[in-house]
Amino acid sequence: MELVEKALAGNRRALSRLITVVEAGDATARQALAALYPHTGRAHIVGVTGAPGTGKSTLVNQLALHWRAQGRTVAVLAVDPTSPFSGGAILGDRIRMQALGGDPGCYIRSMASRGSLGGLARSTGDAVKVLDAAGFEIVIVETVGAGQAEVEITREAHTVIVVEIPGMGDDIQAIKAGILEIADVFVVNKADREGAERTLRQLQMMLHLGAGEPRDGWDPPIVQTVANTGKNIPEVAAAVERHLAHLKANDLLAPRERQRIEREWTMIVRESLLNELFARIPASERDTLIARMQARQVDPYAAASQVVAAVFEDSI
Amino acid sequence: MELVEKALAGNRRALSRLITVVEAGDATARQALAALYPHTGRAHIVGVTGAPGTGKSTLVNQLALHWRAQGRTVAVLAVDPTSPFSGGAILGDRIRMQALGGDPGCYIRSMASRGSLGGLARSTGDAVKVLDAAGFEIVIVETVGAGQAEVEITREAHTVIVVEIPGMGDDIQAIKAGILEIADVFVVNKADREGAERTLRQLQMMLHLGAGEPRDGWDPPIVQTVANTGKNIPEVAAAVERHLAHLKANDLLAPRERQRIEREWTMIVRESLLNELFARIPASERDTLIARMQARQVDPYAAASQVVAAVFEDSI
Numbered sequence: 001m002e003l004v005e006k007a008l009a010g011n012r013r014a015l016s017r018l019i020t021v022v023e024a025g026d027a028t029a030r031q032a033l034a035a036l037y038p039h040t041g042r043a044h045i046v047g048v049t050g051a052p053g054t055g056k057s058t059l060v061n062q063l064a065l066h067w068r069a070q071g072r073t074v075a076v077l078a079v080d081p082t083s084p085f086s087g088g089a090i091l092g093d094r095i096r097m098q099a100l101g102g103d104p105g106c107y108i109r110s111m112a113s114r115g116s117l118g119g120l121a122r123s124t125g126d127a128v129k130v131l132d133a134a135g136f137e138i139v140i141v142e143t144v145g146a147g148q149a150e151v152e153i154t155r156e157a158h159t160v161i162v163v164e165i166p167g168m169g170d171d172i173q174a175i176k177a178g179i180l181e182i183a184d185v186f187v188v189n190k191a192d193r194e195g196a197e198r199t200l201r202q203l204q205m206m207l208h209l210g211a212g213e214p215r216d217g218w219d220p221p222i223v224q225t226v227a228n229t230g231k232n233i234p235e236v237a238a239a240v241e242r243h244l245a246h247l248k249a250n251d252l253l254a255p256r257e258r259q260r261i262e263r264e265w266t267m268i269v270r271e272s273l274l275n276e277l278f279a280r281i282p283a284s285e286r287d288t289l290i291a292r293m294q295a296r297q298v299d300p301y302a303a304a305s306q307v308v309a310a311v312f313e314d315s316i
Numbered sequence: 317m318e319l320v321e322k323a324l325a326g327n328r329r330a331l332s333r334l335i336t337v338v339e340a341g342d343a344t345a346r347q348a349l350a351a352l353y354p355h356t357g358r359a360h361i362v363g364v365t366g367a368p369g370t371g372k373s374t375l376v377n378q379l380a381l382h383w384r385a386q387g388r389t390v391a392v393l394a395v396d397p398t399s400p401f402s403g404g405a406i407l408g409d410r411i412r413m414q415a416l417g418g419d420p421g422c423y424i425r426s427m428a429s430r431g432s433l434g435g436l437a438r439s440t441g442d443a444v445k446v447l448d449a450a451g452f453e454i455v456i457v458e459t460v461g462a463g464q465a466e467v468e469i470t471r472e473a474h475t476v477i478v479v480e481i482p483g484m485g486d487d488i489q490a491i492k493a494g495i496l497e498i499a500d501v502f503v504v505n506k507a508d509r510e511g512a513e514r515t516l517r518q519l520q521m522m523l524h525l526g527a528g529e530p531r532d533g534w535d536p537p538i539v540q541t542v543a544n545t546g547k548n549i550p551e552v553a554a555a556v557e558r559h560l561a562h563l564k565a566n567d568l569l570a571p572r573e574r575q576r577i578e579r580e581w582t583m584i585v586r587e588s589l590l591n592e593l594f595a596r597i598p599a600s601e602r603d604t605l606i607a608r609m610q611a612r613q614v615d616p617y618a619a620a621s622q623v624v625a626a627v628f629e630d631s632i
Contacts, residue, residue: 262606277628300581311589
């Protein structure tokens with residue numbers, strides 16, 4: 001595909017168009033992904049997540065500037081899973097574009113969910129492939145929030161940064177339970193605020209409570225930053241780089257990637273099985289089944305078995 | 317099933333065991349759901365969502381106490397989608413149990429995600445069916461956070477309450493974009509705090525900006541509460557009841573339920589198609605495919621087409 005060739009050759013407009021193409025998830029998208037897939041697998045993919053208001057975007061900007069200053073190329077995908085219907089872009093995105101814009105070694109793009117969470121995870125994964133194939137050495141995937149959505153999306157990453165700030169509410173404990181297990185690096189941002197030391201100690205305590213053995217033999221470091229002033233940004237970057245070195249030194253990159261590929265492939269198989277089946281069930285038959293469920297004549301599991309069994313009766 | 321009969325007859329221990337049974341999602345769960353499904357469709361299902369720290373749990377407790385005082389039976393499902401790995405329960409759950417415990421007209425249960433978000437949405441939906449069939453007049457589904465996870469879970473509800481508090485961060489705008497479209501009733505909790513009027517005005521402005529026509533002809537009311545002291549709890553309950561009356565008066569309940577059933581059935585079909593297919597692919601064949609993807613010899617979409625096409629070649 002000409003568009004793929006142009007994007008991989010460094011044409012910025014082609015790159016943007018190519019991401020739009022793969023976002024669509026249609027036959028053209030699949031064709032483009034087939035063409036660029038052999039070029040993937042080289043970027044260091046870094047996930048950044050944390051609750052709203054933790055200053056993730058500022059931190060990501062500073063990290064991008066830091067790595068650019070060291071001569072490394074950086075792409076940023078800002079993903080917003082909190083906007084399932086409106087497709088609105090993350091606020092301040094244009095301001096960020098200005099700060100880093102015009103630099104050919106840096107690319108920023110925001111992605112909003114247009115449909116399901118599954119759709120967003122898919123399109124984010126495919127956009128990461130485009131940026132990876134285009135040769136960006138570091139691809140940062142930034143997500144808002146602290147729920148399942150981010151967990152799904154950060155699974156794309158080799159290294160996950162979780163951003164906290166001092167003095168969150170009571171629910172922080174509940175959030176941490178899940179977050180502890182995805183974080184490779186913790187950042188306590190806005191560390192010039194009251195309570196930073198307390199948040200640091202809480203995190204340390206939870207890390208030591210939760211873990212018998214640290215996952216993959218890696219003990220997640222905690223870095224205190226003030227992203228607004230750039231304080232300790234090099235320390236965060238160094239922690240991220242040490243984590244990748246750790247994965248490489250212990251032969252952990254390949255098995256992690258295998259898991260990621262299996263998960264992604266499974267997701268694609270699941271969606272296309274459903275699409276193929278639904279294309280073969282007449283609308284009237286579906287309506288009748290749903291009406292029977294609504295009348296409580298058949299339950300959803302029994303109604304599902306019925307159509308699924310018909311598929312596998314004669315096949316394989 | 318004996319367990320189903322006992323639970324529907326009001327046996328509290330059987331009810332708890334039955335929810336554990338349906339949570340498992342196995343053959344026994346499907347059998348139980350088939351038995352209780354004819355008894356569902358009577359409860360008013362109320363979703364409550366909002367960011368961590370907004371005081372949702374206190375609000376839900378107060379609503380439950382209010383409705384109990386009016387002689388109505390209430391069940392609460394506290395769902396935590398932020399804890400994808402640990403399966404930890406929502407904090408303070410035991411304290412809540414104490415406040416409302418011992419009352420046979422009230423039932424509280426917390427659910428944590430043990431696997432995927434899809435799994436949690438499924439098990440929550442099935443637990444709602446159990447409580448509905450058991451005759452609870454109001455079933456409250458409470459979720460933490462403000463992302464896609466809650467959106468999925470609140471889709472179960474007839475009426476959705478979104479809880480805000482004064483003085484959230486900048487990201488509130490981004491969150492609202494999605495939340496606006498699922499909220500039937502807004503609550504500004506902790507309204508004795510500074511900034512409550514400003515939050516109220518912001519919400520009003522966003523509601524009027526966003527909407528050309530209000531969805532389903534319903535203009536979501538905004539209620540200011542102080543859940544800790546019980547202030548304006550009857551007003552929230554009244555707004556929720558008015559919303560149900562509005563749905564009934566405008567024949568909107570049946571089409572909403574039809575959508576919910578179609579969504580749920582589709583989710584079940586999708587999962588069981590995948591399970592049936594994977595049960596038929598030898599592990600060695602799957603491993604070879606994944607190895608080829610990892611070597612960039614085939615892309616995930618092409619590898620998926622391959623196995624999906626084999627299913628539908630001979631069938632239907």
